[in-house]
Amino acid sequence: MSSTETVLAPIPRPGSGELTELVAEIAADAARRRAAGGTEPPDAAIAAIKRLRLGAVRVPVADGGPGWTVTELFAFLIDLAEADPDVPHILRVHFGFVEDLYRLPRTERKDAWLPEVLAGRLFGGALTELGTNPVGAYTYDSTLTPAPEGYRLDGRKFYSTGARYGDYVRVTANAPDRGVLSAIIPVDRAGVEHVDDWDGIGQRHTSSGTTVFTDVAVAVDETLPFRDPRAEDRPRQSFPQLYLHAIAAGILRSVATDAAELVRSRVRNFIFANTEEPRHDPQLLAVVGELDAAAFAAESIVLAAASAQDLSFAAARSTGIDPALESDASLRAAQAKIVIEEFALRAAGRIFDVGGASATRGAAALDRHWRNLRTLFSHNPAAYKARALGNLRVNGEPLPLAGHF
Numbered sequence: 001m002s003s004t005e006t007v008l009a010p011i012p013r014p015g016s017g018e019l020t021e022l023v024a025e026i027a028a029d030a031a032r033r034r035a036a037g038g039t040e041p042p043d044a045a046i047a048a049i050k051r052l053r054l055g056a057v058r059v060p061v062a063d064g065g066p067g068w069t070v071t072e073l074f075a076f077l078i079d080l081a082e083a084d085p086d087v088p089h090i091l092r093v094h095f096g097f098v099e100d101l102y103r104l105p106r107t108e109r110k111d112a113w114l115p116e117v118l119a120g121r122l123f124g125g126a127l128t129e130l131g132t133n134p135v136g137a138y139t140y141d142s143t144l145t146p147a148p149e150g151y152r153l154d155g156r157k158f159y160s161t162g163a164r165y166g167d168y169v170r171v172t173a174n175a176p177d178r179g180v181l182s183a184i185i186p187v188d189r190a191g192v193e194h195v196d197d198w199d200g201i202g203q204r205h206t207s208s209g210t211t212v213f214t215d216v217a218v219a220v221d222e223t224l225p226f227r228d229p230r231a232e233d234r235p236r237q238s239f240p241q242l243y244l245h246a247i248a249a250g251i252l253r254s255v256a257t258d259a260a261e262l263v264r265s266r267v268r269n270f271i272f273a274n275t276e277e278p279r280h281d282p283q284l285l286a287v288v289g290e291l292d293a294a295a296f297a298a299e300s301i302v303l304a305a306a307s308a309q310d311l312s313f314a315a316a317r318s319t320g321i322d323p324a325l326e327s328d329a330s331l332r333a334a335q336a337k338i339v340i341e342e343f344a345l346r347a348a349g350r351i352f353d354v355g356g357a358s359a360t361r362g363a364a365a366l367d368r369h370w371r372n373l374r375t376l377f378s379h380n381p382a383a384y385k386a387r388a389l390g391n392l393r394v395n396g397e398p399l400p401l402a403g404h405f
Contacts, residue, residue: 008119011053011065014072019079022048027083034365041205045087046122046165053120055091058098064118070239070313074246074306078299081250082257085372086205088250090162092243093125097170100227103235103316109221113184116168124166124187126157126211135404138226142173144181144218151175151223153183153191153216163187164194164207171213172226180226183218191216202368202375235316236326236405238333242305244376245336248344249302251376252295255347255369259288262355262366270356284354294347298340305332327398330405334385341377348373380404 012018026045033040049055057073059065068076073095080088098117101110117123133139142155155173163169169192171183185192191214198209227234263285266278275281309332312325348370352359359366388405391397399405 023079023083030084050120056118070309071306077246078250081247082253089206094123097123104320121167124162124169126160126171128159130158144173144175150220151218153213157211160211161208182224202371236330238330242333249298252298256291256295259351301336305336308332
């Protein structure tokens with residue numbers, strides 16, 4: 001691990017002018033890249049986030065961080081997603097990793113990574129495999145084979161979000177001597193190959209494709225125990241679920257903004273329309289108003305659910321995992337998912353109702369909103385979440401102890 005002895009500038013506070021300027025720069029860069037064909041990744045945005053050390057916003061003041069709350073983090077993620085939804089998605093694994101470091105019990109091996117977080121370095125993830133093991137079973141074909149210097153890592157991961165942009169990648173694999181472990185290694189270590197093969201219809205620059213590990217050296221102190229969330233005393237994984245819907249809330253802001261600009265900039269209307277100028281047509285204005293309300297609703301729901309995350313994380317950091325608070329956070333995240341997804345996808349389609357055929361031109365890129373939302377929402381099926389909520393309400397059956405809850 002590298003030294004962080006140099007004096008570092010303070011990390012910006014929530015709502016600061018520095019953050020407002022950063023979000024504006026990221027939005028402008030995203031617009032420029034779209035105009036140039038949309039093939040360029042958001043490297044400048046990630047570099048700026050590293051420079052400002054925003055990956056450390058949840059580090060407590062006592063440890064040298066700014067001590068943001070979870071709700072403050074989610075509000076910022078919504079801002080980032082409005083500017084470029086790929087950017088907060090790239091950071092999703094990183095912020096989950098920081099929470100893992102602070103959950104009790106604290107250990108020397110976990111604490112050893114905190115200076116790297118404070119220095120602004122980012123951690124990507126390589127968890128999922130395209131095999132036959134059930135999703136959420138936490139069984140992996142990747143292996144950590146004992147070796148004289150520690151382990152040798154071999155495996156092939158998919159959905160390795162953020163791995164290409166990070167300084168480190170966190171990999172889960174089976175170790176014959178210790179069960180499932182997390183290995184944390186530099187992204188450029190010998191034997192690590194990042195394959196740019198993510199071809200999803202949305203979230204195109206999240207580095208969510210394949211990462212291959214071939215005989216990669218892993219030291220013992222680069223491993224951490226893997227805590228299976230299916231056990232009652234383990235943390236649930238509602239944080240990364242709700243995180244996706246913070247991104248969705250930011251996208252809906254963009255939908256409303258783009259719809260308003262589309263109506264404002266149109267110079268002609270249909271002969272059978274209500275007014276000559278589209279900007280004064282009450283039917284078009286009503287659609288824009290509905291999209292604006294959808295964006296407000298999504299943001300409000302996400303931030304309300306985030307307050308439950310604040311409570312569960314505060315307990316996990318101070319007294320240990322509280323199953324009741326974890327369950328409530330999981331419940332709120334599942335409720336948010338179910339209610340947001342339907343009206344979000346509808347809103348992303350309705351933007352074309354205010355633009356006419358010209359709005360479907362590739363140069364307008366208005367289809368990106370629906371594609372990005374559909375990609376985010378496909379991570380975990382809403383139908384299963386709704387069934388679990390109904391079973392809880394009707395039969396008092398607790399939510400599943402699984403990673404996707």
